[in-house]
Amino acid sequence: YPVASKLLLVCTLSSGGLVAYSESQSDIGSAGVVVDQIETKKKKVVVLGTGWAGTSFLKDLDASRYDVRVVSPRNYFAFTPLLPSVTCGTVEARSIVEPIRKIIKKRNGEVQFFEAECVKIDASNNKILCRSNIESNLVGNDEFFLEYDYLVIAIGAQVNTFNTPGVMENCHFLKEVEDAQKIRRTVIDCFEKAILPGLSEEERRANLHFVVVGGGPTGVEFAAELHDFLEEDLHKLYPGVKDLVKISLIQSGDHILNMFDERISSFAEQKFNRDGIDVQTGCRVVSVSDKEITMKVKSKGEICSIPHGLVVWSTGVGTRPVVKDFMEQIGQGNRRILATNEWLRVKGCENVYAIGDCATIDQRKIMEDISAIFEAADEDKSGFLTVGELRDVIDDIIMRYPQLGLYLTSKHLADVTDLLKDSEGNERKEVDIEGFRLALSHVDSQMKSLPATAQVAAQQGSYLSRCFNRRDQSHKNPEGPRRFTGSGRHNFQPFLYKHFGQFAPLGGEQAAAELPGDWVSVGHSTQWLWYSVYASKQVSWRTRVLVVSDWTRKFIFGRDSSRI
Numbered sequence: 252y253p254v255a256s257k258l259l260l261v262c263t264l265s266s267g268g269l270v271a272y273s274e275s276q277s278d279i280g281s282a283g284v285v286v287d288q289i290e291t292k293k294k295k296v297v298v299l300g301t302g303w304a305g306t307s308f309l310k311d312l313d314a315s316r317y318d319v320r321v322v323s324p325r326n327y328f329a330f331t332p333l334l335p336s337v338t339c340g341t342v343e344a345r346s347i348v349e350p351i352r353k354i355i356k357k358r359n360g361e362v363q364f365f366e367a368e369c370v371k372i373d374a375s376n377n378k379i380l381c382r383s384n385i386e387s388n389l390v391g392n393d394e395f396f397l398e399y400d401y402l403v404i405a406i407g408a409q410v411n412t413f414n415t416p417g418v419m420e421n422c423h424f425l426k427e428v429e430d431a432q433k434i435r436r437t438v439i440d441c442f443e444k445a446i447l448p449g450l451s452e453e454e455r456r457a458n459l460h461f462v463v464v465g466g467g468p469t470g471v472e473f474a475a476e477l478h479d480f481l482e483e484d485l486h487k488l489y490p491g492v493k494d495l496v497k498i499s500l501i502q503s504g505d506h507i508l509n510m511f512d513e514r515i516s517s518f519a520e521q522k523f524n525r526d527g528i529d530v531q532t533g534c535r536v537v538s539v540s541d542k543e544i545t546m547k548v549k550s551k552g553e554i555c556s557i558p559h560g561l562v563v564w565s566t567g568v569g570t571r572p573v574v575k576d577f578m579e580q581i582g583q584g585n586r587r588i589l590a591t592n593e594w595l596r597v598k599g600c601e602n603v604y605a606i607g608d609c610a611t612i613d614q615r616k617i618m619e620d621i622s623a624i625f626e627a628a629d630e631d632k633s634g635f636l637t638v639g640e641l642r643d644v645i646d647d648i649i650m651r652y653p654q655l656g657l658y659l660t661s662k663h664l665a666d667v668t669d670l671l672k673d674s675e676g677n678e679r680k681e682v683d684i685e686g687f688r689l690a691l692s693h694v695d696s697q698m699k700s701l702p703a704t705a706q707v708a709a710q711q712g713s714y715l716s717r718c719f720n721r722r723d724q725s726h727k728n729p730e731g732p733r734r735f736t737g738s739g740r741h742n743f744q745p746f747l748y749k750h751f752g753q754f755a756p757l758g759g760e761q762a763a764a765e766l767p768g769d770w771v772s773v774g775h776s777t778q779w780l781w782y783s784v785y786a787s788k789q790v791s792w793r794t795r796v797l798v799v800s801d802w803t804r805k806f807i808f809g810r811d812s813s814r815i
């Protein structure tokens with residue numbers, strides 16, 4: 252498609268230097284110190300978060316152009332797709348993390364990192380309040396302010412308990428490296444407790460009942476990892492209780508992995524069935540205590556409780572409080588998740604960007620624009636267009652919104668092609684616009700939510716850094732690609748997500764993959780593809796070597812079951 256090729260800057264960057272900031276007068280209050288910000292011509296960019304989005308932004312940013320400050324409560328980047336492997340010791344925690352200082356040291360220019368949490372964004376005064384989370388008796392102030400010209404929010408999301416009673420207190424989560432390490436220790440605790448003398452069989456069974464709530468990729472992968480750990484290592488070490496062990500996977504929907512192709516979801520269910528993993532679909536957890544998990548079986552309306560030794564809660568993500576508070580300030584308080592435009596700029600803010608799991612691109616505008624194109628083309632308001640006119644309209648839409656093409660599956664294309672032909676297969680002279688609108692509304696519903704994945708976060712991070720890097724160029728050549736609506740021209744093409752497929756490891760050296768072009772692959776060869784992709788995606792050679800050597804170590808010696 253004829254896509255304009257020049258990328259120019261999306262943001263309306265105002266010029267001017269920084270002024271040394273000495274007094275703090277803001278909505279935030281006067282607690283804490285203001286970090287000394289030296290007078291410089293460079294714009295201040297503050298990046299919140301060192302996860303997938305933040306790190307990929309920093310890796311690609313030309314830091315010599317900006318005065319860059321990074322704030323995050325963890326001073327490392329973690330390769331989250333391997334967290335389930337850490338829970339069972341297939342891979343060691345330190346093998347999947349890379350110090351952020353090492354990553355930013357390689358940047359061209361000085362980037363400062365502060366290990367702290369942003370607790371408040373003051374959008375009207377362009378500053379943030381941060382608090383150190385280092386728990387110690389070290390002296391000094393824990394709070395400080397940072398000013399920004401541009402703020403990049405990349406703080407990810409938090410676990411979502413859906414306010415289910417007892418979940419926060421009694422469940423494990425799998426979001427951070429510490430969570431994975433805690434699960435690893437608890438699994439061993441369950442076994443060590445179960446073999447102590449004096450326990451009844453019922454008590455041993457309860458301690459060895461591992462429950463996973465959530466049948467998405469993380470829950471499924473954890474259940475599969477745990478099953479392998481039990482089969483390959485723990486059964487040999489705890490032979491007396493091996494027949495009492497049970498893994499249950501609870502899913503509120505009708506199938507596990509329901510965001511994947513249905514062939515993958517049924518392959519996974521059959522495999523888990525063969526492996527003895529008890530998959531309970533159509534069940535909603537209503538409460539969790541330290542001993543029991545209570546759920547409602549949707550079809551029968553029955554409530555039942557089962558004892559557990561460990562519950563891992565993995566049911567999706569929610570918005571962090573600091574983002575919620577920021578949303579209230581900028582008039583997005585009625586939304587569930589922070590909205591950006593297609594250029595990743597936060598709606599309602601000139602100089603704040605949000606990338607990764609903490610935000611979503613609001614695509615409603617696109618569908619409004621598309622409706623307007625149809626209406627403009629239908630000059631006589633008849634509700635019909637000739638096939639020639641329709642082709643022009645479609646070309647126009649795809650040129651303006653190339654990302655639309657990405658969501659058109661073969662089914663949508665077939666629907667659209669059907670509309671162009673009559674019952675005998677001849678091309679119609681006129682086409683009903685409403686039919687087209689309907690076909691596009693399916694696409695619309697898919698476009699509304701990009702998945703909360705590392706792939707999306709990383710692509711958004713590098714897209715945004717490219718925008719920042721070309722700022723000067725865009726000032727010299729302000730004529731960017733034409734934008735459809737009346738707001739003139741935009742300097743950059745909008746963010747366009749490229750989907751490279753997704754994996755679901757299923758244990759027993761088998762995996763499933765959904766690859767671009769509706770390709771589905773399952774089995775042992777897919778597991779080897781998984782190994783090679785995940786080794787190649789490591790953030791550094793150090794972690795790549797460590798991860799591959801962990802996999803090799805597991806093959807030769809098995810997993811380490813020490814509780815340390």
Ligand code: FAD
Pocket residue numbers: 299300301302303304305322323324325331332333334335367368369370405406407408425426427469571573606607608609703704705706707708
């Ligand atoms: P994160 O990576 O979560 O990073 C957020 C960063 O913000 C962190 O550094 C955090 O410390 C920091 N932060 C938090 N609060 C604050 C604050 N107040 N102030 C400053 N900084 C803050 N995706 C895939 O594509 N493929 C997979 O196979 C896959 N597997 C996964 C397995 C597991 C177990 C999990 C949990 C996720 C998996 N994901 C996978 C999803 C993927 O990890 C997320 O989509 C991705 O991490 C989102 O990136 P992010 O940068 O938005 O957030």
